[in-house]
Amino acid sequence: MLCVGALVLGDALTMDTVASVRGPVGPRTVPLIVGCALLLVSVLLAVDVLRGGRGEAEAGEDVDTSEPGDWRTVALLAGVFLAFAALIEPLGFPLSGALLFWGSAFALGSRTHAFTRDPLIAAGLSLFTYAVFHLLLGVPLPGGPLMGVL
Numbered sequence: 592m593l594c595v596g597a598l599v600l601g602d603a604l605t606m607d608t609v610a611s612v613r614g615p616v617g618p619r620t621v622p623l624i625v626g627c628a629l630l631l632v633s634v635l636l637a638v639d640v641l642r643g644g645r646g647e648a649e650a651g652e653d654v655d656t657s658e659p660g661d662w663r664t665v666a667l668l669a670g671v672f673l674a675f676a677a678l679i680e681p682l683g684f685p686l687s688g689a690l691l692f693w694g695s696a697f698a699l700g701s702r703t704h705a706f707t708r709d710p711l712i713a714a715g716l717s718l719f720t721y722a723v724f725h726l727l728l729g730v731p732l733p734g735g736p737l738m739g740v741l
Contacts, residue, residue, distance in 0.1 A: 592636070596629030667698035683735015684725075688717035 603622035671694035678687040692713035703709050724730040 592629055592633035596626050596633055598626075599629060600626035664698055664700075668695060671695055671698055680733055681735065683737055684732040685714075685717050685721045685737050686735055688720060689714045692716050 599622050603619050603626055606619055606622070608617050608619060671691060674694070675687050675691040678690065682690075689710070690713075693710050696709050696713065701709055721732055721734075725732045725734075
């Protein structure tokens, strides 16, 4: 945690910004706060461990630790994310995002019949996300073949 905090602070402090363009709160503000918080928490945790503090076992969840992990779900989700990364340029965000949301729902256990609820929700969520980022926030996302339609 100490290394991550130092990395975040190092990146924030070496970030090139122009004061006249950025306004009173620039792009350095949040990384500086997060980096300082990471450094503070890492020091507090190190002091706690050196004083003999040990974390308690989680008592709030009903988890059987003797069962193996669900690597099939992890592999499916990793495949969905890799496919999204590979398809975002040629297909654009609306189509690849719909595949991402639909594939994630499938990997996490949704088993509705094909071409019913899940693909429609995934398409709607993807179009809504594209519209919010591209049109409202001004973050350019690749539109792909739907660029002329949207």
